[in-house]
Amino acid sequence: MLDLFGHTSEENNPVWYADVILPVPIPKMFTYRIPTDLVKSLGIGFRVIVPFGSKKIVTGIVGKVHQKPPTAYDAKQILDQLDNEAVVNALQIKFWDWMASYYCCNLGEVMNAALPSGLKISSESKIQLHPHFSLEDPGLVLDKRELVILEALADKDELDMQQCADLLGVKSVHPIIKSLVAKEAVLLFEQMKEKYSPKKEVRIRMCARFAKDKKELEGLFLELKSKPKQEQVLLKYLQEVPIYQRPETNGPGMQKAGIKEAGLSQSSLHTLIKNGVFEEFQVIISRFEEISSSDKEPVLTTTQQEATREIKHHFADKQTVLLHGITGSGKTEIYVSLIQEALASGSQVLLLLPEIALTTHMVSRLLGVFGSKMGVFHSKYSDNERVEVWQGVLSGKYDFVVGVRSSLFLPFSSLGLIIVDEEHENSYKQYDPAPRFQARDSAIMLAWLHQAKVLLGSATPSFESYQNAILGKYGLVQVQERYGNAELPHYLLANINEDRRKNLLKLDMTRLLRERIQEALNRQEQVLLFQNRRGYSPFLSCEECGWTPSCERCDVSLTYHQYSEEVRCHYCGFKDQPPKVCGACGHSKISAVGLGTERIEETIGLLFPEARVARMDLDTTRSKYGYQRILEEFAARNIDILVGTQMISKGLDFDGVTVVGVMDADRMLYYPDFRSGERAFQMITQVAGRAGRRDKPGTVILQTRKPDHSIFEYILKGDYVGFFRTEMQERRRFFYPPWVKNIRITVKHKDRGTAEQAARLLVELLKDIPVKKIVLGPEKGLIGRIKDLHILEILVKLERSSQKQAVFKQALLEKVLEVGFEKPFRSVRMIIDVDPA
Ligand code: ADP
Ligand code: ZN
Ligand code: ZN
Numbered sequence: 111m112l113d114l115f116g117h118t119s120e121e122n123n124p125v126w127y128a129d130v131i132l133p134v135p136i137p138k139m140f141t142y143r144i145p146t147d148l149v150k151s152l153g154i155g156f157r158v159i160v161p162f163g164s165k166k167i168v169t170g171i172v173g174k175v176h177q178k179p180p181t182a183y184d185a186k187q188i189l190d191q192l193d194n195e196a197v198v199n200a201l202q203i204k205f206w207d208w209m210a211s212y213y214c215c216n217l218g219e220v221m222n223a224a225l226p227s228g229l230k231i232s233s234e235s236k237i238q239l240h241p242h243f244s245l246e247d248p249g250l251v252l253d254k255r256e257l258v259i260l261e262a263l264a265d266k267d268e269l270d271m272q273q274c275a276d277l278l279g280v281k282s283v284h285p286i287i288k289s290l291v292a293k294e295a296v297l298l299f300e301q302m303k304e305k306y307s308p309k310k311e312v313r314i315r316m317c318a319r320f321a322k323d324k325k326e327l328e329g330l331f332l333e334l335k336s337k338p339k340q341e342q343v344l345l346k347y348l349q350e351v352p353i354y355q356r357p358e359t360n361g362p363g364m365q366k367a368g369i370k371e372a373g374l375s376q377s378s379l380h381t382l383i384k385n386g387v388f389e390e391f392q393v394i395i396s397r398f399e400e401i402s403s404s405d406k407e408p409v410l411t412t413t414q415q416e417a418t419r420e421i422k423h424h425f426a427d428k429q430t431v432l433l434h435g436i437t438g439s440g441k442t443e444i445y446v447s448l449i450q451e452a453l454a455s456g457s458q459v460l461l462l463l464p465e466i467a468l469t470t471h472m473v474s475r476l477l478g479v480f481g482s483k484m485g486v487f488h489s490k491y492s493d494n495e496r497v498e499v500w501q502g503v504l505s506g507k508y509d510f511v512v513g514v515r516s517s518l519f520l521p522f523s524s525l526g527l528i529i530v531d532e533e534h535e536n537s538y539k540q541y542d543p544a545p546r547f548q549a550r551d552s553a554i555m556l557a558w559l560h561q562a563k564v565l566l567g568s569a570t571p572s573f574e575s576y577q578n579a580i581l582g583k584y585g586l587v588q589v590q591e592r593y594g595n596a597e598l599p600h601y602l603l604a605n606i607n608e609d610r611r612k613n614l615l616k617l618d619m620t621r622l623l624r625e626r627i628q629e630a631l632n633r634q635e636q637v638l639l640f641q642n643r644r645g646y647s648p649f650l651s652c653e654e655c656g657w658t659p660s661c662e663r664c665d666v667s668l669t670y671h672q673y674s675e676e677v678r679c680h681y682c683g684f685k686d687q688p689p690k691v692c693g694a695c696g697h698s699k700i701s702a703v704g705l706g707t708e709r710i711e712e713t714i715g716l717l718f719p720e721a722r723v724a725r726m727d728l729d730t731t732r733s734k735y736g737y738q739r740i741l742e743e744f745a746a747r748n749i750d751i752l753v754g755t756q757m758i759s760k761g762l763d764f765d766g767v768t769v770v771g772v773m774d775a776d777r778m779l780y781y782p783d784f785r786s787g788e789r790a791f792q793m794i795t796q797v798a799g800r801a802g803r804r805d806k807p808g809t810v811i812l813q814t815r816k817p818d819h820s821i822f823e824y825i826l827k828g829d830y831v832g833f834f835r836t837e838m839q840e841r842r843r844f845f846y847p848p849w850v851k852n853i854r855i856t857v858k859h860k861d862r863g864t865a866e867q868a869a870r871l872l873v874e875l876l877k878d879i880p881v882k883k884i885v886l887g888p889e890k891g892l893i894g895r896i897k898d899l900h901i902l903e904i905l906v907k908l909e910r911s912s913q914k915q916a917v918f919k920q921a922l923l924e925k926v927l928e929v930g931f932e933k934p935f936r937s938v939r940m941i942i943d944v945d946p947a
Contacts, residue, residue: 127185128152129174130160131206131217137923139173139217141180143187152188154203155196159189171221173203198224199523201559208555214853214919214942215544223545224519226496237287237296238268250293255286260295308394309494314347314379315363317389321353330387339378344387346372366390397495398486408443408479417589418444421565424585430554430564432533432579435589436828437569437799438596438763442472444589445529446479448565449510453483457526457562458503459510462549464535464760465489466514470738471763472531473512480510487513487520490734515540515549518556525560528553532760533566533575534792539947546943550575569799570792573841574848576834599770599801599808601826602626603817617713618705623771623811624717627751631721635806636744636766637751638758639710640797641773644727645680646672646709647702652692654699659689665894670702671729672712682897705773710753718751726754759797765804770797775812779819782892784846785947787821787837794825845884847945850907851915853922854946857888858939862900868929868938869902875925876906881918883908899939919944 126149129139142160144152152158154172162168169192179185206220239260252260255278262269262277274283290296320327334341350364369379382388410418417433421444424431435441445461452459461476463469466488477484485499485508502508503520511517515538530538530550538549550566557564566575566584579586592598604620614621630637649658649667660667661679668677670688678685691698702709711725724730724740731737737757743749745764752758778790794812802808812822824833842849855872859865869888876885884907891901906922908915926940 125177125179127176127179128158128172128188129176130158130170130188131173131203131221132160132162132168132170133218133222134162134168135216135218137216140170141185143185144175145187148188148191151194152191153196154200155198157192157197159192161186161189171198171203173207173217197521199521201523202519202521204559205518205552205556208559209545209547209552211916211919212555213545213547213944214923215546219544223516223540223543226500227493236268236270237263237274237290237298239263240294240297243295250295252293252295255280256290256293256295259286259290263296309397310392311395312366312390312392313363314366314369314383314388314390315351315361316347316353317386320387327353337378339375340382343369343374343378343382346374347388362393363391397498398482408446410443410447411440411593413589413591414440414444414593417587418447420587421448421585424587425563428583428585429558430566430578430583431585431587432571432575433565433567433587433589434571434576434579434830435567435569435587436592436598437796438592438598439569439589440593441531441567441589442475443593445531445565445567446476448527448529449480452527453509455526456524457509458522458524459527459529460517460520460522460525460553461510461512461529461531462517462538462553463512463514464532464537466512469531469760470741476512482507483510484508485511485513487511487517489514489516515547518549518552522556522560525557525562527563527565528557529565529567531567534568534570534572535760536789536947539945541943541947544941546946548945548947551945570795570830573788573834573838577838577848594804596804597802597807598828599798599810601798601810601812601822603822603826604811604813605815605817606813607815617717618710618773619713619717620811620813623813626769626809626811627718627721627771630769631718631750633768635768636747636749636764637769637771638762638767638797638800639714639751639753639771639773640755640758641705641707641710641753642755642778642793643704643706644708644729644755645669645678645706646712647706648704649702650677650688650700651703652695652697652699653701654697655692655695657692657694658703659686659693663898664896669706672702672708673729681893707753707755710773714751714753721750722748723751723753724749726752726757728755728757731757756793756797758800759793762800764800765806767801768806768808770801770808770810772797772810772812775814775822776816776819779816779821784841784844787833790821791825791830791833795828795830845907849910850884851910851944852946853906853908853919854943855904855906855922855926856891856939856941856943857902857904858899858941859937860898860900864934864938865900865902868932868935868940869904871932871935872925872929872940873904875928876904876922879918879921879925881908881914881921883918 126144127141128144129141131139140162152172153175156172157169158172159167159169167189202224206217206224209220210217245260258277259269259274271283274287275281278286287296287298291298320330330344331341334344346369347364350368351361370376379388383390417435421431421433433441433444449459449461463472466473466486473486485502487496487499499508499511500520503511503522511520530553533550540547554564575584578584602622604622606615606620609615609620616624627637647670650670651658658667659677661682661684663684664679664681666679666681668679668686670677675688676685677688689700692700707725707727711723714721714723724743726737726740730740741762744752747766772794775790775794778793779786798810801810814822821833841847857865857869857872859868866888873885873888885904887904888902891903894901908918922942926942929935930938930940
């Protein structure tokens with residue numbers, strides 16, 4: 111028999127322990143004793159209820175079962191197990207474990223990220239009367255407060271802790287409840303609230319009396335002769351569910367809504383239900399439309415066949431292969447044939463995409479091939495939809511999932527292949543909250559656990575992956591030919607400074623760009639204009655003294671949004687009306703400086719009044735189908751010019767686009783980050799790749815103030831490898847990744863001095879760790895203050911040896927705890943980011 115705190119009196123049997131992953135911020139699993147009666151049934155991946163601290167009862171997941179008692183504390187006992195089977199499998203737990211230790215975070219944080227919240231249970235303790243309890247029991251002594259509770263239970267069946275507290279007007283009810291439990295007056299139990307709720311459909315079917323007996327049915331028809339509306343309903347039903355073929359009484363019937371959709375009378379249907387002709391019932395249905403595969407098998411071109419063969423050849427002795435295929439080479443078709451093969455061999459397949467909403471054409475192509483066998487895991491899905499994909503993977507309904515980075519956490523049991531499309535994409539990195547993981551790198555670990563293969567695909571591979579390919583760690587396969595022999599777009603540089611000097615610049619547009627847009631419009635072709643900055647202009651500025659309004663809580667200037675007539679902070683969401691006068695000198699002439707997407711949209715309206723313009727950025731795509739609407743309009747040629755942020759650089763595949771304009775190529779080049787060159791190359795190549803994907807060749811115009819910057823040479827020639835080589839030499843000299851491994855520690859506090867002291871102490875402690883490294887900082891973050899917190903950054907550069915990294919990370923976690931232990935630094939936040947983007 112257990113007492114309230116899980117101690118037991120049976121001590122004879124060999125004792126088993128479970129390490130439980132708890133949803134609380136502690137670095138390790140907690141060890142509990144497994145009660146003898148659960149030893150047989152309990153295993154890894156089961157949800158259990160355990161006591162935590164002196165009062166709390168929480169739900170966790172068993173991560174390990176063993177016979178070693180903990181040395182630092184007395185193990186409490188598991189109170190109960192929640193399910194009859196594991197909710198996560200052993201491979202998932204191993205994956206979580208790897209992620210927590212690689213990315214320096216708590217296992218509980220990984221668990222939180224991994225389980226869809228629909229599967230997390232919020233448990234609360236409740237009490238009910240003990241079945242054997244009687245107030246007449248002679249030995250019973252109750253105090254006044256205990257009586258209050260028992261009386262309330264007599265007519266309420268159950269009470270939760272809050273209700274007890276309210277009844278008694280006290281904060282802590284535990285002593286009272288504990289005493290009532292000891293007197294066997296009440297029972298304590300956990301009520302689980304499964305947050306997931308299945309979607310239901312209302313159906314109707316014919317009651318047994320009529321369905322089984324033809325005579326009764328004939329009688330019914332006679333009766334309904336004078337009631338034509340009811341007769342019509344009955345006929346409609348028999349048309350859908352011919353009872354002569356299917357007389358079963360518990361059959362599937364038909365959708366109730368089908369009657370209304372057929373334009374028949376709802377009230378007649380209700381009369382028939384009332385009169386016992388039909389009965390209503392509910393069934394659980396999927397939230398996703400059933401789609402049957404309809405597209406033809408892919409017919410690969412010779413080049414694509416060759417690439418597929420090479421990939422498989424590499425898979426024979428390498429786990430990972432990098433597919434470097436130029437934009438428009440048809441990587442999707444290569445994926446399709448590999449996926450089909452993996453599925454046919456009985457394995458599961460995961461295809462990761464950086465952002466599903468932006469790659470609708472790829473998803474619909476895949477749905478066309480794989481139909482309802484394919485699960486889609488969208489970042490904008492509701493919790494219920496996520497749970498359905500999760501369950502679909504568990505039940506074997508989905509052997510193939512296309513999803514964003516969090517789909518790595520789905521309960522796969524036998525992955526054979528993981529494909530990471532656009533593997534260079536930034537959005538594979540999770541910034542906040544922990545686990546701050548890189549989905550591409552994590553995919554490789556997940557595949558390793560499953561003994562599966564990984565295919566990384568990109569037209570502009572990340573330097574990390576390309577380096578691994580060159581070193582022979584990954585297989586490398588190149589496709590240098592566009593499908594259907596479409597030509598790669600031609601690049602032209604447009605010199606902003608020169609046009610300004612010659613007075614040819616109109617509203618930030620060079621003559622070349624204006625002419626090319628006009629020509630495209632004349633030919634009724636489409637144009638994409640790229641500027642990686644939303645809003646109207648990045649800041650407002652006083653024409654007299656140069657003052658700019660900035661955020662009160664962050665060290666950034668406020669972005670002007672003309673559409674909504676406001677200034678906004680893109681870091682904390684602060685909004686205000688634009689200032690009418692200068693905050694410094696009082697002058698009233700304030701002008702907008704710099705280019706945002708809103709402003710470009712306005713410019714186009716002025717320069718090309720006949721063109722139909724739309725804008726695609728975070729502000730126009732907030733709703734679930736925001737992207738889709740714009741993309742559909744563009745595909746239908748209802749838009750001539752689409753202005754957008756990096757959203758338009760991804761996966762769009764439209765035949766009508768022949769001109770792509772990059773409004774400000776320099777903005778990407780001079781961003782203060784060692785990756786800015788790599789990023790600019792990727793971004794420009796990707797957005798350019800949207801042009802000329804069919805028979806019509808495309809032109810890409812890059813507006814710049816520095817046309818002789820060396821990067822343009824490589825971009826213009828499409829020379830990825832040459833660019834990679836030069837940049838890598840540079841990075842080697844200055845100890846940048848991928849030559850070294852970076853770990854960034856961000857220190858945040860309301861008080862700048864406190865943040866600085868804590869950061870300095872941490873740097874001192876880090877220097878003592880006996881692993882070869884470079885420690886830089888603390889330095890003020892690129893943005894020194896966000897939401898009133900001062901930000902300091904420490905950067906550690908480590909050798910690539912994974913063993914040394916592990917030693918360092920272990921020590922780092924200890925040092926961070928040590929600093930946080932110092933009294934003045936208790937409220938300092940220290941965030942570790944391994945491989946920061
Ligand atoms: P990538 O992802 O490499 O940029 P896509 O997979 O988007 O290229 O392919 C570019 C275009 O060429 C798409 O419209 C695609 O449908 C078409 N395509 C590529 N390969 C084939 C093929 N084997 N058969 C038919 N169409 C193809
Ligand atoms: Zn001023
Ligand atoms: Zn702000």
